[in-house]
Amino acid sequence: MDLPRSFTIRESSHRILNPFTPEKLATLGAAIGLRPGATVLDLCCGKGELLCTWSRDHGIAGTGVDISTVFLAAARERAAELGVGERVRFTHGDASTYVAGEPVDVAACVGATWIGGGTAGTVALLERSLRPGGTMLIGEVFWRAEPPSQEAVEACHATSRDDFGTLPGLFEVFDGLGYDVVEMVLADEDSWDRYYAAQWRNLRTWLDANPDDELAPELRAELSREPMRYVRFRRHLLGWGVFALMKR
Template structure:
């Protein structure tokens, strides 16, 4: 059973697929100073809650790209529910391929002329988004630096880059890295995250960080969802993997993750832009 399938089951009841509450998601939109007419590209957009809620509240438009058919379907339904389907579009595809390569054209996940972000004159998509976000999925670029490089190809010179990224507490014990199956070097401390952003050519402007309650609402609320799924599908070939997922998720969250693994969205722009 692959990791994506596990998350599709565990996050079946979630709208926000990161340790962010609704209040923090909307606060992030406020600190980004969003306003009508801005265009946003959301890479690994999940169920599209960020794009849909911000289109509704701030009048933006945009494109979200995600690899999960389950999540893309949910995002499109959410856009209809909130009455913003004329302003936001969700494409199924690899988010890493959703921006054009340097000096070349993008692939089929690029927005069409009829979609938000497309050129109404029919000359093709315009890759000058006001905001480009990758919230909790910097693995699409092989890490923070690689994802920043992807995002910079799609953002206008003075636009914003939003990066959702975990970070280690300063006093994280060695046992946490093994328990969370995440080598120390994959993420940094908060101070180290700032250094990584600056090394990637970015200026940190703002941030909104998760807290213990945010983590609980994201992780702990999955336990009930998975437990219900296991009761409904006891003979599924995926049941053993989901039982282990649930067992490990409870233990690692309570023992290490809630205390030692932070998470936040860092609002940046290109240095000197």
């Protein structure tokens, strides 16, 4: 059970595996009022930057779950680097079935709501680990503008317009599930750039070093295609943010 190599190549230089900058991640941690000793569960934690930096900055303890052995190795190295290895731990496993052994103060899925089959299913999954009165964090994509064509939809990694909602539509979903939105931090075009443009350099660096690898033709085609699709469509059509929710 692991991610395909293409994922780890594409995001090899990234610490944050979504369109957030370190500054936005820090803003989110401060905005939700983290306290020393608070417990955090992060499903699909990637390289663990959320848990590691919040443990360093706020004294939280936490668990991260991810399917990628490469990402988890990087997360453990980061925890050791920041001196928080005794407060955060990382588990290799299927986040779609993971439930914390004890209820946590903050339950998060930041940018991987496919593990619950969408926003509502992921909220239901996180509820199983969240203490009463705790804070849930959902990272989700949304349309900033109406896609003009099917080509635009597919360039945004969707199959149809209905795959993503709008920002008001997301708030309606949260409201219908019985949650108040109590904070949010949204990506902007610069943070999208830092996420996607860094992938192009990672791909090019890898291709230069591995021209005969079996993945080289696929990743060469991706590097030739994706930058233009990003600047033509994705950069101005897609929004992304992390929403802090509390049950009514």
